[in-house]
Amino acid sequence: xxxxxxxxxxxxxxxxxxxxxxxxxxxxxxxxxxxxxxxxxxxxxxxxxxxxxxxxxxxxxxxxxxxxxxxxxxxxxxxxxxxxxxxxxxxxxxxxxxxxxxxxxxxxxxxxxxxxxxxxxxxxxxxxxxxxxxxxxxxxxxxxxxxxxxxxxxxxxxxxxxxxxxxxxxxxxxxxxxxxxxxxx
Amino acid sequence: xxxxxxxxxxxxxxxxxxxxxxxxxxxxxxxxxxxxxxxxxxxxxxxxxxxxxxxxxxxxxxxxxxxxxxxxxxxxxxxxxxxxxxxxxxxxxxxxxxxxxxxxxxxxxxxxxxxxxxxxxxxxxxxxxxxxxxxxxxxxxxxxxxxxxxxxxxxxxxxxxxxxxxxxxxxxxxxxxxxxxxxxx
Numbered sequence: 476x477x478x479x480x481x482x483x484x485x486x487x488x489x490x491x492x493x494x495x496x497x498x499x500x501x502x503x504x505x506x507x508x509x510x511x512x513x514x515x516x517x518x519x520x521x522x523x524x525x526x527x528x529x530x531x532x533x534x535x536x537x538x539x540x541x542x543x544x545x546x547x548x549x550x551x552x553x554x555x556x557x558x559x560x561x562x563x564x565x566x567x568x569x570x571x572x573x574x575x576x577x578x579x580x581x582x583x584x585x586x587x588x589x590x591x592x593x594x595x596x597x598x599x600x601x602x603x604x605x606x607x608x609x610x611x612x613x614x615x616x617x618x619x620x621x622x623x624x625x626x627x628x629x630x631x632x633x634x635x636x637x638x639x640x641x642x643x644x645x646x647x648x649x650x651x652x653x654x655x656x657x658x659x660x
Numbered sequence: 661x662x663x664x665x666x667x668x669x670x671x672x673x674x675x676x677x678x679x680x681x682x683x684x685x686x687x688x689x690x691x692x693x694x695x696x697x698x699x700x701x702x703x704x705x706x707x708x709x710x711x712x713x714x715x716x717x718x719x720x721x722x723x724x725x726x727x728x729x730x731x732x733x734x735x736x737x738x739x740x741x742x743x744x745x746x747x748x749x750x751x752x753x754x755x756x757x758x759x760x761x762x763x764x765x766x767x768x769x770x771x772x773x774x775x776x777x778x779x780x781x782x783x784x785x786x787x788x789x790x791x792x793x794x795x796x797x798x799x800x801x802x803x804x805x806x807x808x809x810x811x812x813x814x815x816x817x818x819x820x821x822x823x824x825x826x827x828x829x830x831x832x833x834x835x836x837x838x839x840x841x842x843x844x845x
Contacts, residue, residue: 481663481694512700575763575830604679644829
């Protein structure tokens with residue numbers, strides 16, 4: 476929720492601008508319209524010798540649970556660059572990306588999650604500031620009951636199914652809840 | 661560029677918050693951090709009897725030039741819902757979507773463009789407020805020299821190539837300029 480104008484600091488009012496169909500934060504002083512739009516979260520399913528890299532979260536939300544390396548895309552980068560950067564930041568791992576594997580919409584929180592497929596360049600990984608630990612898991616070893624996010628659960632599930640079929644065509648889904656349920660924390 | 665805090669209306673300062681690596685707009689009074697992230701533009705390559713629906717833009721940027729129906733994704737919707745909504749708003753057309761066809765990164769303007777494949781439900785279309793006219797084009801009829809955006813040019817080019825091969829696997833690209841060049845307006 477926006478209360479003040481980013482341009483002039485005066486109060487905003489939520490109203491539908493002329494020619495628009497939705498309420499926007501419109502400045503009561505200078506008229507500047509501040510749009511609010513969905514955010515992209517981008518990550519990577521990176522393999523090394525058949526096992527997939529996961530991170531155990533050091534920060535909220537869902538501290539202590541496991542996730543694929545992923546995070547908010549930054550201005551000025553591509554989606555693939557974001558996936559590589561997040562894998563380096565959270566798991567200390569250099570990755571070579573293949574194609575986009577999953578696009579998961581989560582409209583309730585206005586997020587779109589993208590996961591690329593990739594491989595570790597040299598097998599090395601080490602936890603970054605936002606991770607307690609990093610580890611490689613075979614399909615049988617994945618801590619399904621301790622995954623942090625529903626999108627990660629879905630992506631991994633589809634990834635192993637795709638790998639069995641050797642068909643990595645895009646997996647696309649709309650999710651209506653964010654966290655795995657029940658919370659396994 | 662953000663000058664004032666959306667929470668309290670006081671001045672912000674761009675600095676690197678603790679534990680971060682990039683300058684953010686941090687409020688000098690309440691400390692609120694306002695993140696700025698890329699935006700998603702979502703649209704549709706919709707066919708009717710083998711021809712593709714385009715809109716001629718009534719608004720800037722690139723007024724008078726042709727584009728695929730597309731626009732900024734809104735909070736609370738899925739990417740597919742955004743593609744359907746934009747096609748209805750800009751071209752008055754009901755669409756049935758197939759899969760995602762293109763993901764085009766444009767890091768210089770912090771945008772990601774997504775185009776779904778689809779078909780018109782009943783072949784009807786009519787310009788919305790943001791369009792001067794709408795029309796269906798065969799591949800030979802596409803006004804290549806009068807397309808508004810580089811991403812639309814690339815998407816259409818790849819779409820017809822994919823249609824010839826009947827292989828609609830995801831087309832992915834990073835573009836470094838937004839407008840078609842030279843400007844054909």
